[in-house]
Amino acid sequence: xxxxxxxxxxGDEISPSLEMQLEVMRNNGIxxxxxxxxxxxxxxxxxxxxxxxxxxxxxxxxxSVSSIGSPIGKVxxxxxxxxxxxxxxxxxxxxxxxxxxxIRIFSFIMKPSETKKYRExxxxxxxxxxKLAEQSNMILLHENEKDIYGDxxxxxxxxxxxxxxxxxxxxxxxxxxxxxxxxPFPKAYQLLKDWVEYVHIKDATYSDRKVQPAGKGDAxxxxxxxxxxxxxxxxxxxxxxxxxxxxxxxxxEGKFKLAxxxxxxxxxxxxxxxxx
Numbered sequence: 001x002x003x004x005x006x007x008x009x010x011g012d013e014i015s016p017s018l019e020m021q022l023e024v025m026r027n028n029g030i031x032x033x034x035x036x037x038x039x040x041x042x043x044x045x046x047x048x049x050x051x052x053x054x055x056x057x058x059x060x061x062x063x064s065v066s067s068i069g070s071p072i073g074k075v076x077x078x079x080x081x082x083x084x085x086x087x088x089x090x091x092x093x094x095x096x097x098x099x100x101x102x103i104r105i106f107s108f109i110m111k112p113s114e115t116k117k118y119r120e121x122x123x124x125x126x127x128x129x130x131k132l133a134e135q136s137n138m139i140l141l142h143e144n145e146k147d148i149y150g151d152x153x154x155x156x157x158x159x160x161x162x163x164x165x166x167x168x169x170x171x172x173x174x175x176x177x178x179x180x181x182x183x184p185f186p187k188a189y190q191l192l193k194d195w196v197e198y199v200h201i202k203d204a205t206y207s208d209r210k211v212q213p214a215g216k217g218d219a220x221x222x223x224x225x226x227x228x229x230x231x232x233x234x235x236x237x238x239x240x241x242x243x244x245x246x247x248x249x250x251x252x253e254g255k256f257k258l259a260x261x262x263x264x265x266x267x268x269x270x271x272x273x274x275x276x
Contacts, residue, residue, distance in 0.1 A: 003232055005267070006276045007260075008032035008066035009239035014252040016040045018054060022061040024253050028260045031062055031276075034238045035098065036069030044070060044090050051097050058098070065100040066236045067141060067171075067198065072129070073106030073148070077118045081125065088129055092136045102198060102236075104141050104171055105129065107150035107159060115149055122149045123162045130165035141171040141198050144188075151180045153188035160195045169197035174219035175204035175211050175242070185224035193231065201239045201263050211242040213262035222266050229272045237263070 007030045011021025018038045025033065035043050038054055046054065058065065070091045075084055088105075095103050107122050126142070133140050142150055142159060150156045160170065170192050174184035182188055189196070203217030204210060215221045241259040267275060 002272055002274045003229070003234045004276055005234070005273050006032060006066070006236050007239070008034050008236045009256065009260075010034050010036050010069060010241075012037040012040075013241050014256050018057055019061075022058070022063055024256060025063075026061060028257055029275075030239075030260070031064070032066040032236065033058065033063050034067045034069045034104070034236075034240075035065050035100075042071065043068060043094055044087055046094075048097075051094060055098055065095075065098045066238060067102035067104050068095045068098070068100050069104050070094075071106075072103070073108050073126075073142075074145070075109060077108040077110045077114070077121060077149075085128075088132070092132065092138060095138055096136065100138075102139050102141050103133070104143055106143060106145050107148045107155075109147050110149060111147075112151075115155065118149065119158070123159065126159060126168065127163050127165070130163050130168040134165060134167035138167065139197070140168045142168060143171040143200070144173055144176050146176060146180050151176070152182055153177065153191045156188075157191050160192070170195040171198040171200055171238075172196045173200040173202065173240075174221060174224060175200070175202040175217065178204035178206055178217060178219050179209045181206065183220075185220040185227065189224060189227065196233070197235055199228075199235070199237045201237050201259065202242055213241070213243070213259050215262055215266050225266055225270065229270045232272075239263070 014021050014024045016039050072088050091103050144156050150159050177184040177188050201214050203212040203214050203219045205217045239259045241255050243255040
């Protein structure tokens with residue numbers, strides 16, 4: 001039986017307007033949204049009334065929310081945690097209101113030289129998040145990102161093994177690994193494959209760390225996708241283009257289409273999957 005790969009994306013890279021985000025994504029055959037900002041306002045900062053309007057608009061366009069693209073954990077480790085914990089609780093509320101199963105999180109900003117100093121604090125905070133998420137029937141997706149504790153594959157693995165919660169899984173971002181001079185595939189994937197539940201679609205080049213469409217950088221994307229197929233992966237593939245002006249046609253709509261087309265070109269010969 002073929003495995004189902006479901007397409008999603010950060011629509012705010014297309015336009016601040018939610019309606020425009022959904023229209024362009026629908027034109028590219030995508031019906032799921034990783035929601036991050038609406039009208040340049042972070043999803044966690046919307047009022048309850050605004051959330052209702054967002055939910056109604058998403059439903060009108062025939063979409064669902066794959067994940068809340070929250071900024072949780074993307075603050076410096078030294079910032080007030082009590083205030084950030086309240087933001088996390090807000091993320092749980094927003095996810096519930098938008099019928100989202102997943103919430104994207106990070107593991108706190110710090111200098112590379114500070115990772116040993118703050119390791120225990122990071123694990124304690126993420127463990128607290130995971131316990132609250134489990135109580136709310138949500139799943140947190142830790143994204144590997146530069147300048148946070150979990151930027152390398154080894155430290156991402158440390159997070160997963162140390163927190164050890166069914167409510168904490170991994171969003172695998174190949175481009176972000178390239179940008180910290182890590183090998184996304186096979187190294188990072190082989191370490192994290194048991195925790196990978198969600199994939200961000202963007203590539204990058206080691207030489208200048210610029211983001212590229214899938215298959216156009218150094219992330220070994222085609223082999224990565226082939227291995228995912230072989231391993232029977234099912235789940236979301238979310239487009240986060242981050243493309244610069246020299247990466248393709250101008251405007252958010254053109255860059256988003258380029259990202260989607262590049263990915264579809266890579267998967268067209270994978271016989272064991274269907275794209276939704």
